[in-house]
Structures are given as C-alpha cells and as structure tokens.
Amino acid sequence: GENVEQHPSTLSVQEGDSAVIKCTYSDSASNYFPWYKQELGKGPQLIIDIRSNVGEKKDQRIAVTLNKTAKHFSLHITETQPEDSAVYFCAASFGNEKLTFGTGTRLTIIP
Amino acid sequence: DAGITQSPRYKITETGRQVTLMCHQTWSHSYMFWYRQDLGHGLRLIYYSAAADITDKGEVPDGYVVSRSKTENFPLTLESATRSQTSVYFCASSVEGPDTGELFFGEGSRLTVL
Numbered sequence: 269g270e271n272v273e274q275h276p277s278t279l280s281v282q283e284g285d286s287a288v289i290k291c292t293y294s295d296s297a298s299n300y301f302p303w304y305k306q307e308l309g310k311g312p313q314l315i316i317d318i319r320s321n322v323g324e325k326k327d328q329r330i331a332v333t334l335n336k337t338a339k340h341f342s343l344h345i346t347e348t349q350p351e352d353s354a355v356y357f358c359a360a361s362f363g364n365e366k367l368t369f370g371t372g373t374r375l376t377i378i379p
Numbered sequence: 380d381a382g383i384t385q386s387p388r389y390k391i392t393e394t395g396r397q398v399t400l401m402c403h404q405t406w407s408h409s410y411m412f413w414y415r416q417d418l419g420h421g422l423r424l425i426y427y428s429a430a431a432d433i434t435d436k437g438e439v440p441d442g443y444v445v446s447r448s449k450t451e452n453f454p455l456t457l458e459s460a461t462r463s464q465t466s467v468y469f470c471a472s473s474v475e476g477p478d479t480g481e482l483f484f485g486e487g488s489r490l491t492v493l
Contacts, residue, residue, distance in 0.1 A: 274421070299478075300478055300479060302481070302482075304482075309486070309487075310486055310487075311469050311471070311484030311485050311486050311487055312422070312469070312482075312484050313484070314481045314482065317481075357421060357422060361477070361478030361479070362478070365410075365427065365429065365435075365476040365477065365478060366424060366427075366437070366477065366478065367424070367477040367478055367482070368438075369414075369421040369422040369423070370421055371419060371420060371421040372421050
C-alpha cells in the first residue's frame with residue numbers, strides 16, 4: 269500500500285549548521301510532496317512543498333529536493349536557528365484526495 | 380480571524396464511553412479532515428469530507444463516526460472509546476484536496492481513555 273518512510277527520527281545539530289531530513293515514497297505516481305513543521309503544543313504548519321515537475325525549490329533558508337527516479341525527497345535547512353527546533357513531517361500525495369505522512373523527525377538545535 | 384478551532388483541547392474519559400471532538404473553521408474551506416497523531420506513526424487520516432454531507436474513510440476509520448451537516452463544522456465521535464484511541468487528534472481544512480493544496484491544522488485535542 270501507500271508508504272512514506274522518514275529518516276532520521278531525531279536529529280540534533282549545532283546552531284548555524286545545516287540539517288537534512290530524508291523521505292522515500294512507494295508510489296511512482298505521487299505528484300505532490302509537502303513538508304510540515306510542528307512546534308510544541310501546536311498543529312503542523314506547511315513550510316514548503318514541491319510538485320513532481322520540479323527538482324528543487326528554495327525559500328530563504330529552507331530547500332526541498334526531489335528525485336523521482338529514486339522516489340525520495342529531502343528537506344534542507346541551512347544556517348539553523350533555535351526557532352527551527354520542532355518536529356518535521358514529510359508527506360506524499362498518492363491521489364484520491366489523500367495525503368500520507370511520514371513518521372516525523374524531531375529536530376533539536378543546540379545553541 | 381479565528382481560523383480553525385478544536386474543542387475540547389484535553390479530555391479524559393473511560394473505556395466504553397462516547398466522546399465527541401468538535402472542529403469549527405471560519406474560512407468556508409470545502410475540505411475538512413481528522414487525523415490522529417501517535418508516536419512512531421506520524422499523522423494518520425481517520426476521515427475526511429470534501430463538502431457538506433460528503434464524508435469518506437481514511438486510513439484508520441474503525442471506531443469513529445463523523446458527520447458534516449454544515450460546511451464549517453466537522454465533529455468526530457468515538458461511539459465506545461477504547462484505550463487504543465488514546466491519542467492527539469488534529470482537525471484540518473483545505474481549499475483544495477490535500478493532494479494539491481495546503482492543509483490548515485487546528486491545535487489538537489489530547490484524548491486519554493482510561
């Protein structure tokens with residue numbers, strides 16, 4: 269069935285360093301790949317997304333890359349700051365009005 | 380701009396009791412969703428609705444009932460709560476389907492079933 273795997277489950281980086289979170293998906297027909305950030309006690313919030321006709325997308329310190337052949341996509345955060353500490357979820361659309369989420373990565377920025 | 384609100388934020392109940400979690404959105408978004416969040420499982424879709432009076436099952440619908448008589452409300456009912464339904468529940472809405480557009484999440488309802 270539809271599956272999205274996300275790694276790592278936890279990640280700690282020094283403030284100012286880069287962080288990378290990776291996801292793989294099972295359905296080659298998937299065409300929409302959003303990333304959500306969840307701060308403590310809050311609901312997830314969309315931070316960036318990419319569609320299957322694009323290989324990379326950037327928004328300030330955040331970028332997402334997509335490799336359709338390998339069926340994986342990654343979130344890159346550069347120059348990390350304390351406010352980047354949160355849980356990050358990748359997701360993939362398999363059509364049929366549904367979105368499947370990964371299991372989440374808890375990112376901790378060490379001052 | 381209230382956005383999307385969930386109530387109650389915290390609920391403790393006992394096995395076998397009926398519980399209803401409320402969700403209200405002020406944007407008139409067509410789509411509304413209920414997810415549950417559990418450690419190691421991420422966010423799993425319980426039910427969703429593409430419009431008033433239209434609902435459909437998600438990945439984990441067993442033990443849950445939904446209704447959507449008005450566009451702005453999407454209550455989730457646990458007819459006979461079980462311990463395995465202890466979780467954090469998130470309601471979300473979107474203008475388009477979740478496979479094409481942004482989901483806007485509420486702040487969650489933490490349910491504990493004793």
